[in-house]
Amino acid sequence: MDFTALLSQATVVVTLGCIAATIYLRYFYVDFGRIGCIPEIPGGSSLAGHLYMLGGDHASTAERWAIVNSWPIYQVRLGYRRAIILNSFDAAREWIVTKQTSTIDRPWLYTFHGVVSKTSAATIGTNPWDERTKKQRRVVGSYTTAPAMRRLEPMLDLETSQMICGLFEDGKHGNEAISPHIYQKRLALNIILMFSYARRFSAIDDPLLLSILSDANTISSFRSTNSNAQDYIPYFRYFGEGKRTAEATEVRGRRDRWLAELLEKARESMSLGKAKKCVAQGLLSDEEEALTKQDIRTILGGLMSGGFETIFATAIIGIGLLASPAGQAIQRSAFADINNSYKIPQEAFEHAVSEEKSAYVAAFVREVLRFYPPLHLLPPRQTYQEFDYNGSKIPKGVLVYMNAQAINHDTTKYGPDADQFRPERWLKKDSDYEVPPPYHFSYGAGARMCTAVNFSNRILYAIFLRLILSFEIVGSEDSPPETHYINYNRNTTAASAIPKDFRAKFVPRDVGILEECLRKSSETHVEFAG
Numbered sequence: 218m219d220f221t222a223l224l225s226q227a228t229v230v231v232t233l234g235c236i237a238a239t240i241y242l243r244y245f246y247v248d249f250g251r252i253g254c255i256p257e258i259p260g261g262s263s264l265a266g267h268l269y270m271l272g273g274d275h276a277s278t279a280e281r282w283a284i285v286n287s288w289p290i291y292q293v294r295l296g297y298r299r300a301i302i303l304n305s306f307d308a309a310r311e312w313i314v315t316k317q318t319s320t321i322d323r324p325w326l327y328t329f330h331g332v333v334s335k336t337s338a339a340t341i342g343t344n345p346w347d348e349r350t351k352k353q354r355r356v357v358g359s360y361t362t363a364p365a366m367r368r369l370e371p372m373l374d375l376e377t378s379q380m381i382c383g384l385f386e387d388g389k390h391g392n393e394a395i396s397p398h399i400y401q402k403r404l405a406l407n408i409i410l411m412f413s414y415a416r417r418f419s420a421i422d423d424p425l426l427l428s429i430l431s432d433a434n435t436i437s438s439f440r441s442t443n444s445n446a447q448d449y450i451p452y453f454r455y456f457g458e459g460k461r462t463a464e465a466t467e468v469r470g471r472r473d474r475w476l477a478e479l480l481e482k483a484r485e486s487m488s489l490g491k492a493k494k495c496v497a498q499g500l501l502s503d504e505e506e507a508l509t510k511q512d513i514r515t516i517l518g519g520l521m522s523g524g525f526e527t528i529f530a531t532a533i534i535g536i537g538l539l540a541s542p543a544g545q546a547i548q549r550s551a552f553a554d555i556n557n558s559y560k561i562p563q564e565a566f567e568h569a570v571s572e573e574k575s576a577y578v579a580a581f582v583r584e585v586l587r588f589y590p591p592l593h594l595l596p597p598r599q600t601y602q603e604f605d606y607n608g609s610k611i612p613k614g615v616l617v618y619m620n621a622q623a624i625n626h627d628t629t630k631y632g633p634d635a636d637q638f639r640p641e642r643w644l645k646k647d648s649d650y651e652v653p654p655p656y657h658f659s660y661g662a663g664a665r666m667c668t669a670v671n672f673s674n675r676i677l678y679a680i681f682l683r684l685i686l687s688f689e690i691v692g693s694e695d696s697p698p699e700t701h702y703i704n705y706n707r708n709t710t711a712a713s714a715i716p717k718d719f720r721a722k723f724v725p726r727d728v729g730i731l732e733e734c735l736r737k738s739s740e741t742h743v744e745f746a747g
């Protein structure tokens with residue numbers, strides 16, 4: 218065969234290949250065709266859809282698209298998956314609360330479910346909706362009811378006091394500016410560990426503590442839309458992006474080891490007859506729910522991943538806000554309200570773990586969560602059944618994202634001052650904008666809402682009340698906190714928004730009273746598994 222014939226044969230093969238690829242990408246690659254009634258962001262490419270157009274900060278780009286197009290809800294393509302993004306309070310309420318039975322499912326994602334969770338269990342928050350998930354939710358819910366929360370008070374007392382004590386001592390009684398991050402990290406991790414396994418770390422440089430913190434952070438990155446193109450473009454699972462799979466496999470091994478070690482410790486201390494009231498021991502001795510090993514691992518995995526970074530991130534940015542110039546007036550208002558709510562500061566310190574009596578501090582907690590949602594794009598939902606929306610059928614199995622950053626700053630719901638941090642908005646009706654439950658979408662909403670809303674609000678209330686009561690918090694001049702609601706985030710490609718580093722002085726309001734409060738708190742008895 219001569220060269221010209223060969224060339225023309227090759228041209229035919231390439232042309233046919235291109236036609237086949239185009240037909241495949243156009244008609245077979247994407248899971249669902251365009252959904253009629255919902256506008257689509259223009260410009261997606263055949264293979265990646267809008268994935269790379271979302272840039273390095275998916276929540277902010279999605280928020281900008283909603284604003285410039287005046288589309289509170291729109292559709293995009295993330296590789297082969299069609300996705301609906303909800304950007305306004307009303308759209309999110311309609312889809313996630315009013316139509317909750319239709320949007321209760323969660324998608325299967327290659328990296329998280331197929332790799333990270335392959336050898337151990339996934340988590341409740343990532344599981345599809347079925348009888349098993351329903352049962353697991355019910356079981357977790359039973360550990361955060363009001364009576365169950367009373368059992369949490371001693372551990373909350375211990376951890377918040379240790380955090381205050383660390384800032385007081387290491388900050389040389391308010392003379393040196395320090396970074397508050399590690400104290401909040403330890404607090405959040407210890408509370409979740411004590412709640413789940415009756416374990417805690419006393420040293421902030423304990424190697425297991427540091428390993429859990431770093432692994433939890435890496436695992437959370439496998440849930441982000443930004444860092445896992447292989448979830449949406451399946452071919453990457455075998456080529457260039459395969460290094461994410463290798464990373465996921467490595468961290469999975471370490472995570473499995475420390476989860477197994479924690480469960481074994483809880484089991485051992487039970488067999489020694491030490492009755493502890495942690496979730497692991499409750500699950501191991503359960504006789505009512507017929508829990509399997511997989512149920513137990515899924516529940517505990519869910520607690521460890523759901524609670525840690527969210528509490529930590531919220532605590533840190535709340536402190537950053539208080540330490541900023543604008544936060545000084547907020548500290549004064551909060552301190553005045555605490556003093557009005559209690560006879561003496563010692564009483565306020567003690568009761569901070571058992572009630573939420575200061576309306577201003579409770580409003581501060583709600584405003585921190587609204588303004589700085591720790592998860593900007595919430596864990597994805599998937600439609601569970603077909604339903605009607607604006608005259609079109611939304612098929613079963615479509616991805617749905619709540620953009621909490623956009624929803625929580627929706628000016629049509631919160632008013633023109635939605636981009637201002639104002640706890641007062643929750644205290645009295647001082648504007649035409651009244652916001653119904655869930656008030657903000659940082660905990661999600663509807664039937665898959667966070668199972669630990671009351672628990673988390675109580676933890677955050679105790680942290681902020683005790684901090685404001687104990688200290689005047691002043692940001693350092695050379696390393697001040699960044700408090701802009703987008704720019705504060707250290708890594709916009711991660712799933713959780715962890716605030717950038719900053720330093721602050723924690724100046725005791727009254728050393729005598731503070732020492733008395735800490736002494737009293739140190740007498741609280743908390744049991745550990747060892």
Ligand code: HEM
Pocket residue numbers: 341342343344354357409519520523524525527528531591592595596598658659660661662663664665666667668669672673
């Ligand atoms: C500031 C603290 C927290 C925030 C902002 C938060 C936020 C969230 C969000 C956004 C979801 C998904 C909700 C949805 O899809 O509608 C979720 C689910 C969940 N959270 Fe939280 N969370 C926090 C603390 C905690 C804590 C402390 C725990 C456990 C002790 C926890 C356990 C869970 C569980 C088990 C789920 C899965 C629910 C399901 O899929 O059915 N969370 N959380």
